[in-house]
Amino acid sequence: MGFIFKFILIAIALSWIFSKLLQFFIRSKVRQFAEHAQTLKREEDMRRKSREGDIHVNHVPRDFQEKRSKEIKGGDYIDYEEVKD
Numbered sequence: 001m002g003f004i005f006k007f008i009l010i011a012i013a014l015s016w017i018f019s020k021l022l023q024f025f026i027r028s029k030v031r032q033f034a035e036h037a038q039t040l041k042r043e044e045d046m047r048r049k050s051r052e053g054d055i056h057v058n059h060v061p062r063d064f065q066e067k068r069s070k071e072i073k074g075g076d077y078i079d080y081e082e083v084k085d
Helices: 002-049 062-071
Strands: none
16 A cells, blocks of 8 residues: 555656656747747848838947048038939
C-alpha cells in the first residue's frame, strides 16, 4: 500500500513540474516568435515606405559627420530658372 501511494505522489509531482517547465518553454518560444514577427513587419513597412529612387541613410559614420560639418559652413543663394518640358 505504501509503495503505490509513494508512486502516485511522485507521479503527480513530476507531472506538475513537467507541466510548469513546458509552459515556460512554450511562452518563451511564443515571445521569440512575436518579436521576430514584429521585426519582419517593421522591415516590410520600411521597404513599402521607400519609393524607387529614394535614398535612406540609416547610419552616418561619426568621422564623416565631423568632416562634413567642417567643410560646409554655409552657402550662397544660387538663383535658378525653371525649365518647362
